[in-house]
Amino acid sequence: MKKTKIKVQDLNFFYGPHHILNKINLDIPAGTITAVSGPSGQGKSSLLTALNRLWENIDGARATGRIWIDFGKGLEEISKKEYNVHHLRQKVGMVFQMPNPLPMSILKNMQFPLKLAGISKNMVPEKIETALQQAHLWEEVKDRLSSDAQMLSGGQLQRLCIARSLVIQPEVLLLDEPTASLDPASVEKIEQLLLELKSRCTIVMVSHYMDQIRRIADRNLLLSNGNLSLVTTKEQ
Amino acid sequence: MKKTKIKVQDLNFFYGPHHILNKINLDIPAGTITAVSGPSGQGKSSLLTALNRLWENIDGARATGRIWIDFGKGLEEISKKEYNVHHLRQKVGMVFQMPNPLPMSILKNMQFPLKLAGISKNMVPEKIETALQQAHLWEEVKDRLSSDAQMLSGGQLQRLCIARSLVIQPEVLLLDEPTASLDPASVEKIEQLLLELKSRCTIVMVSHYMDQIRRIADRNLLLSNGNLSLVTTKEQ
Amino acid sequence: IDSFTGEKGTLRISGGTAHIPVMKIAAQKIMDTHPDIQITIAGGGSGAGIKQVGEGLVQIGNSGRKASDAEIQKYELSLYKWAIDGVGTVVHPDNPVQALTSQQLQDIFAGKINNWKQLGGSDRAINVYTRDESSGTRSVFWKKALAKGDISPKAQFASSNGAMKTAVAKNPYAIGYMSVGYIDQSVAPVSLDGVRPDLETVKSGKYKVSRGLYSNTKGPATGLAEKFINYLLSPEGQNIVVQKGFVPVR
Amino acid sequence: MLGNDRIPKICLQTAAWGCASLTFGVLVFMAWLSIPVLRASDTVHILTLPWLPGQGQFGIGPMILGSLYISVLSLIMAAPVSFGAAIFIRITRPGTLGKFFQHLVEAMTAIPTVVYGFIGIFLIVPLIRETFVQGSGMCILSAAIMLSLVISPTMILIFSQSISSVPRQYTIAVEAMGATPAQKFLMIILPCAWKGILTGLILGFGRAVGDTLIALMISGNTIDFPRHILDSARTLTAHIALVTAADFDSMEFKTLFVCALTLYLLTCVGVFFARAAGKRQ
Amino acid sequence: MKNHSAVDIFLSFYAWCCAFILTSAVLTILGYLLFHGLSSLNLDLIFAHTPVMDALFLKKQVFGGLLPAITGTLALIFLSMLFALPVGIATGIFLSEFARSGTRKILGLMFDIMASLPSIVVGLFGFAVTIFLHQHFFKQLYPCLLISALCLAFLVIPYIIRSTQIALESLPPQVRLTGPALGATRTQNLWYVLIPMAAKEIIGGIILAIGRSAEDTAVIMLTGAVATAGVPNSIFSGYEALPFFIYYTAAEYANTSELMKAYGAALILLFICGGLYLFAYWIKRKVR
Ligand SMILES: Nc1ncnc2c1ncn2[C@@H]1O[C@H](COP(=O)(O)OP(=O)(O)OP(=O)(O)O)[C@@H](O)[C@H]1O
Ligand SMILES: Nc1ncnc2c1ncn2[C@@H]1O[C@H](COP(=O)(O)OP(=O)(O)OP(=O)(O)O)[C@@H](O)[C@H]1O
Ligand SMILES: [Mg+2]
């Protein structure tokens, strides 16, 4: 059995008075792909925001319980107030359900996380190209890196956001339906990518497609009525 | 063979200097579901905006060519400048690739198209309930109709937008990946709905899922490199 | 003027607006030859001049009336009178009414006569212009021409002698009062009881509504202020006084 | 430094509270200097007596009325025009012409108030004098006309900014449903931009009440209670500008602080009122 | 787009009328000013008869020209912006990004009041405080350039605060989440995402502010502007300023040539304000 990367204990999630997640307990082994599925509106996206504490930035959202992540120094409790949330989020990449390009050029969108992490300029172009190639977007945008990201098509945006999350090589990747509006060819490429990433990255993804889950996920969790249950496991 | 509902002739589509669609010709029979698929970023969404002339409201977009639609009085050229674009859009419903709730309550979102069409108040509640039930969202929102629509989950939003487009019973429905972020159960309900709607509504939808296309589409068009080609047809 | 040689610094002057033309020329002559000296001149009216010099905000506070005993005592003022001036009633040059009796004048300013027709002019309302309380010109006019009679609240306000002249010059139905030194072709002086207000009648004392132009300092004038006042009283300074239409004291 | 949130926050906080306390400080200062006057002559007198310093009467009622008269009239003239102009920029002609017009309006903000006053003296005053054959032309109406020009660019820009900050995503959704421009404006933009429009009105009115120069230059500055829009009037602001005496002890000077306090409180009332209305939406 | 309903036709007719009224009003004013003032625009207007070089290097004072007033106005703008910009922008950022809602409400109220506070009140405040300080603490303090600049800063700060705050707050909520999701600290998110995105609007607010500090007359007539002073040589002395000159001359010009000078001054003030405006506009373009 692999080492535990993420450990969740008694996680409750609320929007105002609404109780969305109910005492979730969860162990995610390092280097695996965990798929979360379940009916719409049950709290899958909310679960992801608990893992990088993004809920703290959402009005009305509230989470209780404890979460640990192992960033090489053993399990650390990231849900503690003192834990530096910015470092956390730099190591835990996230792709939103709805693509969220920043209103700037494609290139600037890609540079953005690097700038935040304070990574020196000279390495930047390669990193960006690599990430865009991984997300299978490079060919389509290499000639228009400086044009506004918001002018990309829906699928292009989704891949841009994936590429943007990859550029600083996170250790954990939270993906919210990352291939929802992609064509089959792109979907395959992205799935390929996720499988490659497994070696250095722990992935939690929301997906509705059983085929996809079967193809790439190591474990499939089902979220319904605020409870999480393990449906299938590949590994043993 | 069924009557032609939409006829497109020599449609070209540009974003600034970029030629997106190249001399598209197309006949869409009434009461059918036409699926458009194709690689990401090839112009599927753009094609839809040509059909309700929404491109006129997008900076930098330009379309040439002629489009006719039959609203019961024979084919009318809707691409003519004189054609009343507001009536057109009220009869041609559209669901965007990215759900776009208006910043108001769920109920107000649903009332909105009715208000635009100047429909009298007393019929409104039933119409709204019907549409929400059709979109399979009623159960989830009936107790919180007055809460802000923007607080719905991704899948809920998508269904809200579908419901909103149904509420004034359009004759043509343009759907841009309407089930992309829905769970299988909801997908099935929506597909069911589309099949029911066929009798009084002509549907053009963008979809990436071959299964889905096979299940419900009468014809499948493939868009690639600016050209549209017929891949499969069900009817004969 | 040579006495300013070697001086530097700022001389602040404010107060009476009747004084301003003379002040400006004098300041210009001094600053022109002595670039290290800066002289700033502000208006505000005689009342403001007296108060400001009293508070020590300016070195010279001008007034178009003699400071009252109370003021002199309160602020320990020294008064320097360097010209004699009159306060004349004026109307627009097109106005046929250019002579009034004292009684008529009082009635006009009190608002009892309010149409030019009543005085033989056109059928238009009389637009009375007055100055604010701070004005020395007003207090002299009110005391000597209006015999301390009322001034109608409907009267409009001009904020300085210059403003009064401009206002009357622009409005054919106006009547106002101002320093005789300011009167020129743009306005018509109104004879009061048969005496026309001008340099001659003021000098000879025939025109009764007259006053001195003063520069006041807190305590005896010193430094730049002293030199400035001496300059005004020098032949060159008195020349400027004459040139600007006032009656010199020397 | 950008990695640390504490230090920047403290700096920003200091600036904010500094400004706020200064605003409050003005109030306290004005109130402090007004108290002796309000105590000496009871408050009613200050409002009802005329302004006759020579006779020891220091009423500022006429000025309060003058201020209200002129600013309300100018707002009545400016608000509808500004609203229409903002619609022109954003809805009717959102393209080149609208942009051009917006630039024109922005450029209008660069026209100094004193220039409006200056032009008013030479253009409007004679016009009003000869049109209405009454008074000198230096009157409430003339001042309000010029003042409405002064306040309209501010209002237009705020209106137009709040209209345009309605996200594109919303407007395109509505366009896709077949909304006409008027429907789009009335049903989605106005509800979203409502607060901004109110803000524009407050700022516009505030500018009108607070403007000194226009009234000072072209409303005649009489100290009588104004009754008619062709009457001359003196505003509180012009009054402060006219009565400049540097004597802390004089009654005249002290009443200026009552004027200032009145203006301050008037401002507060306007602000409270608008904020309350803005909240209700 | 054709076939509009009556409401649409009315709305657009109304909008056209308003636009027309305003345009013609502005054109009338500018036209009138240019028509009368253009002929008076020459070097003499600014330098009178003083040799240009002497005047510029302050070897000689200029009399009857506008140089002192122009320099006075420029100094005012510069000084007041020096005080107002940092404070105003910082406060605006604090309000939109850091303040908790209670704090924001209180401060917002204060700044609403501050924004609507008549400039003459600010002027009177500045004047009274100066006198107070003069009487009790600093004998050498009089109404002067510094006081005027501080009062002007007070006057324009709320404009800067407000536009900074509104610009930041009206950014779509999605944008606010993206930065933090990528690990940005608040300050980083501000500095890299929010401020650059809002820069245009913020600068728009600054334009309004600059314009206001250049043109305001009420404040300066109480806090140090005088009829004659010469080119300012210290921030502790009285000064001339263009708007005050115009006001003053409009009220009491003695003859046509003085009036012409006022027209000239009005045009120059217009050019300065217009020039500042264009400058800010240019920056705005560059930022994007
Ligand atoms: N507003 C715009 N301005 C400029 N280019 C645009 C704009 N919108 C889309 N494009 C470009 O036009 C092309 C077609 O876009 P479109 O959105 O129609 O693609 P699509 O087929 O719907 O793709 P997807 O499946 O990813 O949604 C893309 O390459 C996109 O980058
Ligand atoms: N900001 C919010 N405020 C209040 N309620 C919210 C908010 N965001 C989401 N919700 C509600 O919380 C529930 C869970 O939302 P969440 O987005 O986590 O669902 P989800 O499982 O991701 O659904 P989907 O598959 O449709 O994306 C939903 O019922 C939704 O309406
Ligand atoms: Mg979700």
Ligand SMILES: [Mg+2]
């Ligand atoms: Mg698309």
Ligand SMILES: O=P([O-])([O-])[O-]
């Ligand atoms: O000369 P005065 O301004 O005091 O009339």
